[in-house]
Amino acid sequence: MILLSGSILSCSSSLYVPHESALIPKETLSALQKGRAIYITKCGSCHTLYLPEKYSTSEWRIQTGKMAVKAKLTDHEEELIIRYLTKNNSSNPH
Numbered sequence: 001m002i003l004l005s006g007s008i009l010s011c012s013s014s015l016y017v018p019h020e021s022a023l024i025p026k027e028t029l030s031a032l033q034k035g036r037a038i039y040i041t042k043c044g045s046c047h048t049l050y051l052p053e054k055y056s057t058s059e060w061r062i063q064t065g066k067m068a069v070k071a072k073l074t075d076h077e078e079e080l081i082i083r084y085l086t087k088n089n090s091s092n093p094h
């Protein structure tokens with residue numbers, strides 16, 4: 001590791017190095033699982049559940065924003081649902 005042996009980083013050598021490969025996929029998976037669970041429980045009581053692929057990411061943001069009031073979602077719950085619904089929207093990621 002050439003970068004780590006440089007003098008610039010020597011003073012921060014006691015700081016722990018996050019391991020993305022282990023941590024982030026695990027958190028993302030659990031966030032997506034939560035988003036799915038919240039979507040099913042909070043969004044399926046008034047109408048049938050819409051399939052994720054029905055809307056683009058921006059459309060889901062608008063729809064979920066409108067429905068968040070009806071479903072009494074917290075901002076965090078709304079974000080988890082949007083992440084779940086738009087996870088596979090590679091054609092329109094924004």
Ligand code: HEC
Binds near residue numbers: 042043044050067
């Ligand atoms: C309290 C009842 C209620 C809950 C809870 C609810 N919805 Fe709805 N939803 C409606 C009604 C009524 C409509 C149709 C009329 C409208 O748009 O207000 C609708 C319409 C929709 C539509 C279609 C809009 C369109 O333009 O055709 C989507 C997508 C949707 N809801 C998603 C959601 C999501 C996501 C949630 C959870 C965050 C949710 N709904 C929770 C009552 C609800």
